Amino acid sequence: MLLALLLHAAWLHRAAGHARSETLRLVERLELTDLCLFPGAPHTRHPSLADRHSAFHHHPTALDLAPAGLLLGPPSRLRTP
């Protein structure tokens, strides 16, 4: 059963190759940097480009208003001073 799952996964991965290369071309052409997972707020849409404080930028002492912030750990680059 396990072998069947492994083989099925490898077969599906190979089958998805064409669609992925099409997406990869789009990423290269538009120079995209992030996945479109949480488009609700700028810092969740583009976490890799976000400012250190962008989750809290509305006013001093503001909290992160995007609900997705709970599920989105801050990148290590933003955790170091």
Add this chain to the structure above:
Amino acid sequence: MTFIARHRRLLTLACSAILRHRTRHVSILLVYTALVFLFASVVFCVEALKREARLLLQGAPEIVVQRLVAGRHEPIPAELVEPLRRIPGVQRAAGRLWGYHFDEERRVNFTLIASEDPRLAPRAVAVGRGVARLLGAEAGGRIALRGRGGEEVSFAVAEVFPSASELVAADLIEMPQEDLRAFFGIPEGLYTDITLRVANENERRVVASKVRGLVPDGRVILREEIARTYEELFDWRGGVLLAVFASLAASFLLLAWSQAAGLEEEEKREIGLLKAVGWELSEVLALKTWEAITVSLTAFLLGTALAYLHVFAAGAFLFASLMKGWSVLYPRFALDPALDLPQVTLIVSVAVVPFLLASVIPSWRAAATEPDRLLRQA
């Protein structure tokens, strides 16, 4: 009797013992399978998303240069492109123009990005599937966005990106640079950020440090950092889920331990009889280990197969919003199976080994007791 023949007989005995106590074993098997299913689902989801991010972000620019003012991301002057292009090792430097548009009516954010694609005529756009779904747009149709002056700006939809690209482009609206400048009111001579292509991996850090010298008020983001961001992001989310499941797993192990520790009278009598007729401690232990292996491997295989179907055939419906993301404009994408031996090993080591220990140790303690004492206890 050969080693294999001896263990084959022990396995047969173990199976018949499991069938004799089927009520207890079936209840353990059901809970155990459910736990393996949840754990394997999280592992499959996290690994599939991480691999997808890794493969797709291979096309991202090697270096992104942003300008910061008062700690915030601000447009960067176009005159910096040329000095950055002249840094040794840089193949290409280009200004990138993009921004967010919040649609008040639908309460959704779109990402608008400028391109030099000659196929896009003025006032024509290419849109992601998510945008097309939300605005009811299709190739050949039109969409209207509210401009910064409050007026409706209409665009012809030249293309809808293929559905396979939703993971990166669901909320994208691509338009000619002049249109984007006019829409956002960004004057000529400014870009959102500058991207650099540096083919030689060993030169990237050196180039990045030179960029920092040229743009002291800037922030330099390397592609490796982007990739690491996504690795951490999915690990974080997987961790959030696993923290919830950890209490379930602990309860189950406690249950398995207490079940095994308080061996039923019949089982104690069995162990006592086996020892009384001359079975060695190691043989009793082997029998009990085979029982635990049979239960745990059945639960492992069932749980893993169900998790595979749940994540890759049913779209991980139980916790898709938690693992993938959620918003008004939500990308629809199927996860590509990323099942490999390291994942299987991880599931085995986390799900099978603790159960084996929780089951075998109490049996070992019972088997180490004198047979007459065991029979009297029973």
